[in-house]
Amino acid sequence: MLAILYLIPLILGNQFYPLTGNGNIPTIEPYTLGQEIFMDCISRNIDNGEHKFDAQDRIIHIPFPVCKETGKPLAFQYGISEDRNCTINFNDELYHLFQLYVHEDAPFSCRIPVSTESHYLEKGGAYIPLTFNFRGEIHDSHLDIDQSMNVIFTKPSAQDPSQNSIISAIAYSSSTNVTRVVIGNDLTLNLAVRWLENSPVNSIGNKYGKLPFGDGFYSLPMNSIAISYSTMVLYFIIIGLASSAVTWAFSYNMISTKFSKRYQPLDQESIISKRD
Numbered sequence: 001m002l003a004i005l006y007l008i009p010l011i012l013g014n015q016f017y018p019l020t021g022n023g024n025i026p027t028i029e030p031y032t033l034g035q036e037i038f039m040d041c042i043s044r045n046i047d048n049g050e051h052k053f054d055a056q057d058r059i060i061h062i063p064f065p066v067c068k069e070t071g072k073p074l075a076f077q078y079g080i081s082e083d084r085n086c087t088i089n090f091n092d093e094l095y096h097l098f099q100l101y102v103h104e105d106a107p108f109s110c111r112i113p114v115s116t117e118s119h120y121l122e123k124g125g126a127y128i129p130l131t132f133n134f135r136g137e138i139h140d141s142h143l144d145i146d147q148s149m150n151v152i153f154t155k156p157s158a159q160d161p162s163q164n165s166i167i168s169a170i171a172y173s174s175s176t177n178v179t180r181v182v183i184g185n186d187l188t189l190n191l192a193v194r195w196l197e198n199s200p201v202n203s204i205g206n207k208y209g210k211l212p213f214g215d216g217f218y219s220l221p222m223n224s225i226a227i228s229y230s231t232m233v234l235y236f237i238i239i240g241l242a243s244s245a246v247t248w249a250f251s252y253n254m255i256s257t258k259f260s261k262r263y264q265p266l267d268q269e270s271i272i273s274k275r276d
Contacts, residue, residue: 014204016215018114021124028115028212030164031078037166039064039075039130040121041110046096049106061121064110065094068186078164079155081195087188095183098143101134108132114165114212130169142182148175148190154220155197156213163213196220 020026031037040061043052052060063073067086074086090098100106111127113120121127136145154167171191181187200216 016204016211018126018128020126025209026114026126026212028165029117030162031116031166032161032164033079033158035078035116037076037078037112038121039073039110039112041108044097044100044106046093046100049097049100061111065089074189076151076153076193079158079195079197080193082193084191084193085188086191087186090181090183090185090187092183095143095181098134098145098181099138101132102136102143102145103138108134112166112169128166128169130171133170133172135173136178142180144178145181145187146173146175146178147187148173148177149192150174151191151193153193153195154218155195156218157197157199165213167213167218 016025018026041064043060043062044050045052054060065074065088066072067074067088069085069087088094097106097108101108108131110130110132111121112130114126114128117123117125132149134145134147134149136143138144149171151169151171153169156163156165156167158164175190179187198218198221200214200218203214203216
């Protein structure tokens, strides 16, 4: 039965993902821990949410809105789980775009390159989609937006740094509160960024030749740990060292006390009484 499950991807004609713009398996320059990740998003018409195109009929991508905290468009750090804020200003265009996003008339679609090569996407490189799913309500005079978001990345296991890339990403509102926004307001996005790493299952084998990272289903574990395994190991080491230090200090005190009592010098009266 297990063998049949592993054959299903081959029977269905599955293929490796993502491919480059030319339909080829990508080669990558891997990310390093903490490296800033480039991200751009689809530029849309505020009237209907349709893509904007350039003179060559290619979809136009623009940076994520600028965060007031950094003065730069929102960017994430590879492999770093953290809580962070990004305050964006709702000018007229962004306000009307968020009307489309919240009403789900158009997705807030961004993309992340799988390789750190310079100008990689401009060369037709492969990328991973990242959609920001904002929820809330649209009113005649304002928007109600849930600005607290979980941002989850899945990456290959850190055991092989040459495979440091991104498998999938998603961002979604996840609180019980909304903030009222009108044109001209600032909105602070509360982002809980978490990186999950895993080894794939249901691999289709070496069907394609050399792959940039292991293929298969990068499923979430039953008990997900929202930190990278390398960070978890570091925490265990720190806890282990701290526990050892406390144990050593406690044991040393007990041993010293017992030693001093056992080998305590005899007083003069005891010596004299023995001589008598």
